[in-house]
Amino acid sequence: MTAALIGLPLFGAATLLLGGRRTNAWGHFFAVAMSASSFFVGIFLFIQMLGRSGEERAVGQYLFDWISVGRFHVPFGLHIDQLSMVFVLLITGVGTLIHVYSIGYMEHDPNRRRFFAYLNLFVAAMLLLVLADNYLLLYVGWEGVGLASYLLISFYQHKPSAAAAGKKAFIVNRVGDVGLSIAVMLMFVTFGTVTFEGVAAGAPQAAPSHVTWIGLALLLAACGKSAQFPLQSWLLDAMEGPTPVSALIHAATMVTAGVYLITRAHAIFDLSSTARTAVVTIGAITLLLGAFIGTAKDDIKKGLAGSTMSQIGYMILAAGLGPAGYVFAIFHLLTHGLFKAGLFLGAGSVMHGMNDDVNMRHYGALRTAMKITYATFGLGYLAIIGVPPFSGFWSKDEIIHAAFGQNIYIGLATLLGAGVTAFYMTRMMAMTFFGEARWEKGIHPHESPATMTAPMLILALGSAFGGLLLVFVGDIEGWLEPIVGIGHSDHAVSNTILIPVTLLVVLVGAGYGWMTYGRRPVPVVAPENVSLLTRAARADAYGDALNEAVFMRPGQYLTRALVWFDSKAIDGTIGGLSAAIGGLSARGRKLQNGYARSYALTMLGGAVLIAFVLLLVRL
Amino acid sequence: MNPNNYLVLAAILFTIGALGVLVRRNAIIVFMSVEMMLNAANLAFVAAARSTGTLDGQVAAFFVMVVAAAEVVVGLAIIVTIFRTRRSASIDEASLLKY
Amino acid sequence: MNGESVIFWVTAFFAIVGAVGMIASRKAVHSALWVAFAMVNLAILYFSLEAPFLGTTQIVVYTGAVMMLFLFVLMIVGVDSSDSLLETIKGQRLLAILFAFSFGGMLVAGITSNGPAKVVGLTAANTESGGNMQGLSQLIFGKYLLAFEATSALLITAALGAMVLAHRERWTPRKTQDQLQRERTLSGHPTPLPTPGVLARHNSVDTPALLPDGTASEISLPAPFRGTSEVESGPTEVTK
Numbered sequence: 001m002t003a004a005l006i007g008l009p010l011f012g013a014a015t016l017l018l019g020g021r022r023t024n025a026w027g028h029f030f031a032v033a034m035s036a037s038s039f040f041v042g043i044f045l046f047i048q049m050l051g052r053s054g055e056e057r058a059v060g061q062y063l064f065d066w067i068s069v070g071r072f073h074v075p076f077g078l079h080i081d082q083l084s085m086v087f088v089l090l091i092t093g094v095g096t097l098i099h100v101y102s103i104g105y106m107e108h109d110p111n112r113r114r115f116f117a118y119l120n121l122f123v124a125a126m127l128l129l130v131l132a133d134n135y136l137l138l139y140v141g142w143e144g145v146g147l148a149s150y151l152l153i154s155f156y157q158h159k160p161s162a163a164a165a166g167k168k169a170f171i172v173n174r175v176g177d178v179g180l181s182i183a184v185m186l187m188f189v190t191f192g193t194v195t196f197e198g199v200a201a202g203a204p205q206a207a208p209s210h211v212t213w214i215g216l217a218l219l220l221a222a223c224g225k226s227a228q229f230p231l232q233s234w235l236l237d238a239m240e241g242p243t244p245v246s247a248l249i250h251a252a253t254m255v256t257a258g259v260y261l262i263t264r265a266h267a268i269f270d271l272s273s274t275a276r277t278a279v280v281t282i283g284a285i286t287l288l289l290g291a292f293i294g295t296a297k298d299d300i301k302k303g304l305a306g307s308t309m310s311q312i313g314y315m316i317l318a319a320g321l322g323p324a325g326y327v328f329a330i331f332h333l334l335t336h337g338l339f340k341a342g343l344f345l346g347a348g349s350v351m352h353g354m355n356d357d358v359n360m361r362h363y364g365a366l367r368t369a370m371k372i373t374y375a376t377f378g379l380g381y382l383a384i385i386g387v388p389p390f391s392g393f394w395s396k397d398e399i400i401h402a403a404f405g406q407n408i409y410i411g412l413a414t415l416l417g418a419g420v421t422a423f424y425m426t427r428m429m430a431m432t433f434f435g436e437a438r439w440e441k442g443i444h445p446h447e448s449p450a451t452m453t454a455p456m457l458i459l460a461l462g463s464a465f466g467g468l469l470l471v472f473v474g475d476i477e478g479w480l481e482p483i484v485g486i487g488h489s490d491h492a493v494s495n496t497i498l499i500p501v502t503l504l505v506v507l508v509g510a511g512y513g514w515m516t517y518g519r520r521p522v523p524v525v526a527p528e529n530v531s532l533l534t535r536a537a538r539a540d541a542y543g544d545a546l547n548e549a550v551f552m553r554p555g556q557y558l559t560r561a562l563v564w565f566d567s568k569a570i571d572g573t574i575g576g577l578s579a580a581i582g583g584l585s586a587r588g589r590k591l592q593n594g595y596a597r598s599y600a601l602t603m604l605g606g607a608v609l610i611a612f613v614l615l616l617v618r619l
Numbered sequence: 620m621n622p623n624n625y626l627v628l629a630a631i632l633f634t635i636g637a638l639g640v641l642v643r644r645n646a647i648i649v650f651m652s653v654e655m656m657l658n659a660a661n662l663a664f665v666a667a668a669r670s671t672g673t674l675d676g677q678v679a680a681f682f683v684m685v686v687a688a689a690e691v692v693v694g695l696a697i698i699v700t701i702f703r704t705r706r707s708a709s710i711d712e713a714s715l716l717k718y
Numbered sequence: 719m720n721g722e723s724v725i726f727w728v729t730a731f732f733a734i735v736g737a738v739g740m741i742a743s744r745k746a747v748h749s750a751l752w753v754a755f756a757m758v759n760l761a762i763l764y765f766s767l768e769a770p771f772l773g774t775t776q777i778v779v780y781t782g783a784v785m786m787l788f789l790f791v792l793m794i795v796g797v798d799s800s801d802s803l804l805e806t807i808k809g810q811r812l813l814a815i816l817f818a819f820s821f822g823g824m825l826v827a828g829i830t831s832n833g834p835a836k837v838v839g840l841t842a843a844n845t846e847s848g849g850n851m852q853g854l855s856q857l858i859f860g861k862y863l864l865a866f867e868a869t870s871a872l873l874i875t876a877a878l879g880a881m882v883l884a885h886r887e888r889w890t891p892r893k894t895q896d897q898l899q900r901e902r903t904l905s906g907h908p909t910p911l912p913t914p915g916v917l918a919r920h921n922s923v924d925t926p927a928l929l930p931d932g933t934a935s936e937i938s939l940p941a942p943f944r945g946t947s948e949v950e951s952g953p954t955e956v957t958k
């Protein structure tokens with residue numbers, strides 16, 4: 001049954017890719033059907049799981065021996081427990097909604113079939129990632145989603161920028177993947193096994209330094225996949241892909257794989273405070289950096305991408321807090337998956353109406369033209385800035401609370417992040433839906449078709465009530481507790497004080513955003529004369545420039561120097577030597593003139609020399 | 620009579636022979652020069668035999684003559700063969716084996 | 719100045735003259751004769767050095783056999799050809815003379831620096847076994863038997879080698895008698911060619927025969943001499 005979860009979308013992808021143009025007519029419906037049936041299988045398994053008590057909920061499905069070499073045994077086994085189940089439902093649920101949305105969004109695209117094949121491939125790979133029962137199989141899914149991400153970012157191959165963005169994502173992800181492969185190898189060396197169970201069992205006995213290194217390597221992997229500092233640069237460019245892709249892969253699911261990885265490897269992180277500190281630091285930096293970038297972007301998708309970075313930063317930070325934070329990391333991951341997917345779909349809907357224009361300075365006053373989009377986007381907005389009782393409030397507040405429990409500075413960073421989030425989301429709302437219309441000529445905004453609005457509405461409902469449901473009906477803490485445990489650190493600041501403070505910060509941020517962008521007219525062309533900070537944010541906080549200066553340029557100089565060294569020094573030495581020998585021989589061979597008399601003369605010369613030496617010796 | 624005189628004569632004849640090998644182009648004359656050098660060596664042998672009072676030097680000279688005879692036979696056959704193909708007995712013309 | 723000294727100085731002078739003449743002659747035949755001359759002088763020196771067997775052998779083998787072989791080959795190659803003494807290899811002659819003089823000079827210096835050596839003389843060695851030849855043969859067939867046998871192998875090999883080298887490969891099939899006859903009949907002169915006029919008019923083979931009508935017949939001459947004859951045809955008017 002578990003295998004069917006992966007098998008269905010994989011079958012869909014294979015059918016669409018191998019079937020060719022014959023599947024053009026019905027391919028997208030087939031893909032939706034595969035994704036939806038996978039979702040229903042997930043629901044079925046979920047109900048089955050509910051029927052069992054806490055400890056028996058995790059079930060494994062052994063398929064076959066994958067690798068068996070010497071001491072190295074890797075089974076191809078699937079493992080579904082409460083954590084995986086949460087992901088399965090998120091992936092298949094949101095995935096199916098986005099499949100449906102794509103029917104409308106990609107209606108006129110000639111490569112629609114290929115797009116749906118890739119989407120199905122992504123769903124299959126992502127399910128394999130979360131269902132694997134060992135790190136090596138997880139790595140397969142990890143690479144599979146990387147591939148799907150690459151294929152979908154550069155889906156508009158005819159655009160050089162999209163192709164470049166795909167390559168960039170691919171390369172930056174490889175850096176992270178190196179971390180994961182190192183981690184897997186270290187695990188095998190340290191524990192002799194790579195299964196989750198074996199690693200968790202062996203971790204307490206292993207050398208602390210090994211555990212720390214494994215943790216740091218896993219963190220590197222998470223940084224790559226989840227666009228965390230310093231590997232964050234690819235996510236903003238990844239917005240070159242179609243908007244449903246941005247919603248599914250680069251907001252709701254794939255980029256959260258890093259959070260899943262850290263949570264899954266909690267046995268490692270629980271034992272190494274160094275690794276946990278690194279995780280928290282990375283999370284804090286990224287959450288502020290992403291929010292900071294989000295404040296200055298005029299491109300609606302890039303603004304949301306910065307926001308995604310920031311929100312994943314929250315999750316990573318929460319995961320780094322240890323048992324006190326794992327649950328809230330996953331909780332925030334779920335709510336974020338709902339409201340961010342909704343926001344992206346809303347952005348896609350706006351773009352759809354605005355003739356694929358992404359510049360928010362050309363929007364304005366769309367609340368009347370796109371009522372449904374306005375409403376759903378608005379709900380998502382309320383959710384992300386954390387207004388109670390919308391879903392973001394429940395999860396983010398818990399993270400802030402836990403962060404204060406850990407360390408006052410970390411807590412302040414999360415609090416500041418919440419304020420900035422409110423600011424840039426308000427800015428986005430104001431520039432898109434309020435103010436006067438700054439539409440370009442010939443643009444007639446219109447509401448999107450029902451295939452698009454329906455998923456948006458569902459996700460908006462999720463944004464609105466997901467948090468409530470998960471806390472009060474789903475009991476997310478109790479659900480995940482058997483897997484990751486719950487640790488209640490002594491909270492320095494109690495929730496009764498923290499919630500009003502947080503809300504106040506959010507209100508200040510939102511108010512400032514409204515004052516700046518809602519009350520005053522927004523210039524159609526982005527002002528040039530802006531502060532250094534704005535410039536930095538527009539340039540993605542110089543992430544690319546940093547990469548270029550730190551890695552690319554020195555690399556280029558190094559290769560140039562090596563080429564120079566190779567061509568001048570090595571080739572010069574070798575070539576010079578051969579030229580010298582050649583020149584010497586060219587002259588020396590003249591001695592071989594073919595005249596026997598000449599040779600005889602040489603002989604006589606030698607005889608003279610010998611006679612001379614003999615004479616010298618004797619005299 | 621100083622026996623060194625014979626050796627000096629042998630040295631002079633040897634040197635003249637060597638010079639002949641070096642300066643003459645006609646293969647036959649070169650050959651004669653080689654014979655002259657061998658004869659110079661023979662003279663030295665014979666003179667030395669008398670100085671030491673043994674006959675071994677004369678035996679050595681005898682063997683040199685035998686070897687010289689054999690060498691002349693083969694060498695002249697080679698010259699004839701070369702002449703037959705090249706219509707010339709100049710050793711400078713047989714100079715294709717070069718750079 | 720005893721007899722030995724006189725013989726030495728005279729023959730030494732002639733030997734050197736012969737050697738210099740060898741390398742200085744333009745014609746190979748002259749060179750060969752100078753060599754023979756020098757070798758005869760060396761043979762005389764051998765005699766005076768109490769080596770009568772070697773002196774005889776020198777005359778028989780060198781001036782008799784080897785030099786005659788040289789002359790035979792010279793005849794094949796061309797008796798009349800005279801070499802140009804112009805040097806064609808740059809610097810060869812200068813360096814050759816320089817090296818030769820320094821080499822000879824050093825040899826002479828090395829020899830004379832010893833001072834006069836004591837001469838034992840061969841009288842005792844020669845009389846010991848009854849004479850020079852007897853003494854030599856005792857050594858050759860006794861002490862140096864192995865070397866002597868090796869020289870026999872060398873001589874056989876040299877003879878075979880000379881034969882192999884001088885052997886001319888037949889490239890075309892041998893003509894049959896039939897072919898020869900046919901060629902002869904078609905050549906326009908089926909009868910034997912006239913014999914040269916040797917003995918009839920002159921004692922040289924380059925004299926053409928006179929035909930009955932008094933004309934000199936070119937075809938009577940051996941091929942190398944055709945066209946070289948300066949013999950006039952006889953009177954063409956025949957008295958009746």
